[in-house]
Amino acid sequence: MLRTDNLQKTYESGDEALKGVSLSIEGSEIVSMIGPSGAGKSTFIRCINRLVEPTGGEVYLDETELRALGKRDLRKARRDIGMIFQEFNLVERLTVMENVLSGRLGYVSTWRAFRRNFPSEDIQRAYEILERVGLEDMENKRADELSGGQRQRVGIARAVIQQPKILLVDEPTSSLDPETSHKVLDLLTTVAKEDDIPVLINIHEVELALDYADRIVGLSDGELVWEGGTDELDEHARDIIYRGGESREGTGSAIEEEEAAEDRQEIDRQVPGGG
Amino acid sequence: MAADQQTWRRPTAFYNRTVKWLFYIGSVLFVGLLLSRTGVSPGRFWQGILFGIDLVGQMVPPTATETQFNRMMEMLGESVAMSMLATVLGVLISIPFGFLAAENLVPKPVYYLNRSIIMVSRSLHSLIVAIIFVKAFGLGVVAGVLTLSFKTIGYWSKLFAEDLEDIDRGQMEAIEATGGSRLHTIVYGVVPQVIPRAIGLTVYRWDINIRQSTIIGIVGAGGIGTVILAAFDKYQYQYASTILLAIVAVVMVGEAISAITRRRVE
Ligand SMILES: Nc1ncnc2c1ncn2[C@@H]1O[C@H](COP(=O)(O)OP(=O)(O)O)[C@@H](O)[C@H]1O
Ligand SMILES: [Mg+2]
Numbered sequence: 138m139l140r141t142d143n144l145q146k147t148y149e150s151g152d153e154a155l156k157g158v159s160l161s162i163e164g165s166e167i168v169s170m171i172g173p174s175g176a177g178k179s180t181f182i183r184c185i186n187r188l189v190e191p192t193g194g195e196v197y198l199d200e201t202e203l204r205a206l207g208k209r210d211l212r213k214a215r216r217d218i219g220m221i222f223q224e225f226n227l228v229e230r231l232t233v234m235e236n237v238l239s240g241r242l243g244y245v246s247t248w249r250a251f252r253r254n255f256p257s258e259d260i261q262r263a264y265e266i267l268e269r270v271g272l273e274d275m276e277n278k279r280a281d282e283l284s285g286g287q288r289q290r291v292g293i294a295r296a297v298i299q300q301p302k303i304l305l306v307d308e309p310t311s312s313l314d315p316e317t318s319h320k321v322l323d324l325l326t327t328v329a330k331e332d333d334i335p336v337l338i339n340i341h342e343v344e345l346a347l348d349y350a351d352r353i354v355g356l357s358d359g360e361l362v363w364e365g366g367t368d369e370l371d372e373h374a375r376d377i378i379y380r381g382g383e384s385r386e387g388t389g390s391a392i393e394e395e396e397a398a399e400d401r402q403e404i405d406r407q408v409p410g411g412g
Numbered sequence: 413m414a415a416d417q418q419t420w421r422r423p424t425a426f427y428n429r430t431v432k433w434l435f436y437i438g439s440v441l442f443v444g445l446l447l448s449r450t451g452v453s454p455g456r457f458w459q460g461i462l463f464g465i466d467l468v469g470q471m472v473p474p475t476a477t478e479t480q481f482n483r484m485m486e487m488l489g490e491s492v493a494m495s496m497l498a499t500v501l502g503v504l505i506s507i508p509f510g511f512l513a514a515e516n517l518v519p520k521p522v523y524y525l526n527r528s529i530i531m532v533s534r535s536l537h538s539l540i541v542a543i544i545f546v547k548a549f550g551l552g553v554v555a556g557v558l559t560l561s562f563k564t565i566g567y568w569s570k571l572f573a574e575d576l577e578d579i580d581r582g583q584m585e586a587i588e589a590t591g592g593s594r595l596h597t598i599v600y601g602v603v604p605q606v607i608p609r610a611i612g613l614t615v616y617r618w619d620i621n622i623r624q625s626t627i628i629g630i631v632g633a634g635g636i637g638t639v640i641l642a643a644f645d646k647y648q649y650q651y652a653s654t655i656l657l658a659i660v661a662v663v664m665v666g667e668a669i670s671a672i673t674r675r676r677v678e
Binding site: 186188212213214215216217218219220222224226227228229230231235239240241242243244247250251295299 | 580585586587588590591593595599600601
């Protein structure tokens with residue numbers, strides 16, 4: 138179980154990215170966090186495993202409060218948190234197998250890591266997971282030879298082999314085309330359900346969130362402004378999340394499409410060659 | 413502004429055009445002053461050119477007796493061996509310096525300390541370093557190898573550190589996020605990103621070390637330089653030109669090997 142309590146982050150630049158977010162995720166539910174670009178979704182996810190240090194509040198993973206942990210204990214806690222990234226973040230020059238096995242690094246010594254000498258049960262599990270994500274026989278390919286969809290499959294495999302207590306997923310499909318996005322999300326949610334892992338997933342496109350989530354939370358300007366089931370996300374809810382409560386006539390989908398397109402352009406600029 | 417303006421001049425890099433012309437005139441006067449101070453008169457200059465032509469005349473055709481030839485090959489071998497040993501030694505020492513001089517990987521004080529060490533290595537010319545090591549370790553290859561190793565540190569660590577500063581942080585973060593330690597992150601998330609450049613830098617430095625190894629013998633730090641100096645001292649100009657040709661050949665082969673290797677890995 139993951140629970141954040143009044144989680145805050147103010148960047149050194151003075152940006153108040155999180156203004157006290159309290160959220161809990163239990164069982165094996167898939168929670169989708171939606172909200173406009175700049176709302177603080179990535180910051181929230183990265184504050185949970187402290188890739189970004191929160192400046193206030195608490196984060197509990199089961200009974201452990203993560204903010205109180207020292208470096209060594211934090212590393213141990215991170216072994217239980219799988220993370221999947223927007224730009225995949227595979228080690229490009231390493232093979233698929235090495236990338237998958239890197240999910241087990243928290244359990245092997247540096248020397249064994251250097252020699253790529255992983256325990257045989259890790260290797261066996263890696264082969265199993267590669268098969269589950271549809272990459273059988275690809276173990277010796279280098280990550281930079283793969284397509285975007287294949288890379289994110291490796292990303293999923295790397296996170297799942299950790300046997301984590303929760304999966305944190307930050308915009309997993311922003312660098313992918315729509316068809317591949319669906320396949321990757323199908324795979325991700327299936328694997329998570331099979332292994333009973335709860336998922337917190339930032340998604341940009343509301344329609345994708347509706348397709349795959351059990352529950353949706355809306356973040357706007359660093360605050361949780363909405364929470365509910367997928368069937369409750371009506372026009373009013375969207376106004377709250379995306380337009381600060383101001384409603385507009387019509388269906389509202391036109392503006393969302395526009396925003397999504399703008400955001401996608403922004404990502405393209407940030408990630409040359411992604412996709 | 414002036415819509416009817418018909419002339420345009422490129423803005424000058426100087427403050428204004430008067431300053432520009434003052435700067436040019438000043439430069440010419442300064443060079444003139446230097447020339448007069450060093451006593452280089454047109455006559456002396458001409459004399460030097462004639463002497464140079466005469467010297468080249470005495471250098472052709474390049475010839476060497478069998479003993480001379482054997483000695484030359486032996487010392488060339490020594491130079492190449494020195495350059496290889498120094499590259500291996502220098503790069504091994506450079507690796508930690510490089511990591512510790514990468515701004516994105518270490519705390520600021522460590523970064524500044526290591527940058528300073530690297531700067532010292534870069535600021536001293538290899539001949540000066542060689543003189544110091546010859547004083548400390550006596551004439552011969554030990555001083556030569558140490559000189560080249562020392563110079564390798566400045567070059568290799570600096571460029572390596574710059575490559576480290578350019579790596580993709582995302583790949584590092586992914587390893588950190590799995591619960592990897594700092595060392596895991598370096599070994600798994602950083603090293604794979606910089607290996608090809610590290611190999612490229614090494615062969616390139618080896619190629620530079622070959623060239624350097626031919627000169628430091630002049631101050632007694634081993635290698636072919638010793639033999640060249642002796643040949644000139646004894647007015648054996650034809651032998652000297654043979655050695656020069658041999659050096660050019662060796663350097664060219666080294667450069668070719670290094671270029672091919674770099675193209676294959678980078
Ligand atoms: N490293 C950073 N330094 C300073 N400000 C940041 C940094 N990362 C994000 N921010 C700011 O924090 C806010 C939230 O950003 P982010 O979490 O990336 O939002 P989202 O993922 O919802 O688009 C934005 O205003 C952004 O400019
Ligand atoms: Mg984001």
